[in-house]
Amino acid sequence: MRMAQAKNEQQSWRDQFFALKNLLPFFRLIWQASPRMTLANILLRIIKAGVPLATLYIGKEIIDTVIALMQGEPGADQNYLWLLVGLELGIAVLSDLISRGITLMDSLLGDLFSNRISEDLIRHAAHLDLYQFEDPVFYDKLERARRQTTGRTILMSQVLQQCQDVISLVFLGGGLVFFSPWLILLLIVAVIPSFLGETHFNHRTYSLTRSWTPERRELDYLRFIGASDETAKEVKIFGLADFVTERFRELSDSYYRANRQIAVRRALVGSLLSSIGTLSYYGAYVYIIFQTVGGLLTVGTLTFLAGSFRRMRGMLQGIMRRFSSIAKEALYLQDLFDFFALHPTIKSAPQALAVPQPIRRGFTFENVSFKYLNSERWAIRHLSFHLEAGEKLALVGENGAGKTTLVKLLARLYEPTEGRILLDGVDLRDYDLTDLRQQIGIIFQDYIRFQMTAADNIAIGDIGRRENLPDIQSAARKSLADAVIEDLPDRYEQVLGKRFANGVELSGGQWQKVALGRAYLRNAQLLILDEPTSALDARAEHEVFQRFAELIQGKSAVLISHRFSTVRMADRILFLENGRLLELGSHEELLARDGKYAELFHLQAQGYLQ
DSSP states (O other): OHHHHHHHTOOOHHHHHHGGGGHHHHHHHHHHHOHHHHHHHHHHHHHHHTHHHHHHHHHHHHHHHHHHHHTTOTTOOHHHHHHHHHHHHHHHHHHHHHHHHHHHHHHHHHHHHHHHHHHHHHHHHHHSOHHHHTOHHHHHHHHHHHHTTSSHHHHHHHHHHHHHHHHHHHHHHHHHHHHOTTHHHHHHHHHHHHHHHHHHHHHHHHHHHHHTHHHHHHHHHHHHHHSOTTTHHHHHHTTOHHHHHHHHHHHHHHHHHHHHHHHHHHHHHHHHHHHHHHHHHHHHHHHHHHHHHTTSSOHHHHHHHHHHHHHHHHHHHHHHHHHHHHHHHHHHHHHHHHHHTOOOSSOOOTTOBOOOSSOSSOEEEEEEEEEOTTOOSEEEEEEEEEEOTTOEEEEEOSTTSSHHHHHHHHTTSSOOSEEEEEETTEEGGGBOHHHHHHTEEEEOTTOOOOSSBHHHHHHGGGGGGTTOHHHHHHHHHHTTOHHHHHTSTTGGGOBBSSSSTTOBOOOHHHHHHHHHHHHHHSOOSEEEEESTTTTSOHHHHHHHHHHHHHHTTTSEEEEEOSOHHHHTTSSEEEEEETTEEEEEEOHHHHHHHTSHHHHHHHHHHHHHHO
16 A cells, blocks of 8 residues: 555656756755856866876877887887876876865855754744644644755765766767767767666655655654653653553554565666676677777777767766666655645734834734644634723633633734734734744743753743853742752753753753743743643742742733632633633632633632632
């Protein structure tokens, strides 16, 4: 079934040839990485392309001169012989120096290109929409694109070597045609079959690799969970080693069998077609020998033609084989350019407005509904409410009620499927997106524990202030992370996490205090805490939220917590159920209403009393 799928996805010959169009933008990127280094590489290869013809011709002249001197022919000059030997030595030394220069240029230029394309990929991915990262198809594209950021040095070298060999082929072909034109026909017979075979199997290999992208991502994921500090506890306690290993073996063996079938057939067919080329070469060799024995060619010419034919055959085979490989790699390059062709749908409108400083009226949801991509279920449905400027609003509801979705809509990480969100009476879509997000600080429940220094972990909240240590220290004091950091060996320069040498791991509660420091560092008008204190006990969480409420006087805030004793400090509480607004009011008002909020509040209170 897998082979049938791969066969259905095979690229046509036309597709492979058209994929060569990717080489132009590819080399444009290489040129942008370093114009001078690219130009130097090309010039060195042009010089190197003339070396084979020069070497063979000088060799021919040396042999003919030696024979002439041995036979005592008039006009034979020994000085000319040593001049030829000196020229051949000079060319050999120059060729070696040029080869080393080309290798150096390829390596350095490849590194520059890889770094540049990785930067471009990171930057481009950061501008794409959040919903795109939640789409498995997008992740397949991202994975294929990510694989193109490394190893492109090989493709660059292949293309440049191809151009170099074509120039050499033109030089050698001129000499071959001058002495015996029909040898060119034998040359074509020698290489075309192998080229067709290589191209066919490159189609098959590319199709297999592309069709297995989801499974290869799963293999990478299984490698991760099988050997990672983040999953080690669960793997050990639940005895998952055999399960993960067996799942990895099933997938990897399936891919191995599919790939083996292509590899075996490629080897068998390739051997057969290669033997045709070998027979053609020796047919030409025999013909040249007969011409020499018959006195039509000199011994030097024999060596020149035999050497030219052998080199041209090798070069043509290399060109054909390399062409097929380049075409295959060009198909893979398409994955990179396809990714760069993706564009966000959530972006600033032309003539976008700046966010008001300060916000005067607040945010308004007008009949807002939202549905995730490829989902039939409404995450938010017909939601209407107003968040006043300077108000503290708590969001309450069971898991899946739509609380996190609501705050992502506020930050315009998502666009409403229906309805609209206003800021000071103006649609959020009319504001500059970067400015809007700069005015909103969010700490999510699943905040990232960056394997960086403590200072950098807090500076994430406003990366432009990364070098401002006093501001970072102030944010740490506000989030109570200062006590944690002061106990670290290198304090604010201490690397957190165990991924890197000398890193120090923090407890869940300590990490949360560091993450909260990001919210205090950000000079935003709206701060959102999406259950970032879930690892703290009820008393500690209450203290954090109480301190938060005191420190952000005059700013708007949205708090999400499952603990009703914490959310009661908010000005108003919005109770969500299945994405719909069920209740809205202060803690006292909702208790007096004796609805769902009051019911759950009393249930939770009884749990604490027990």
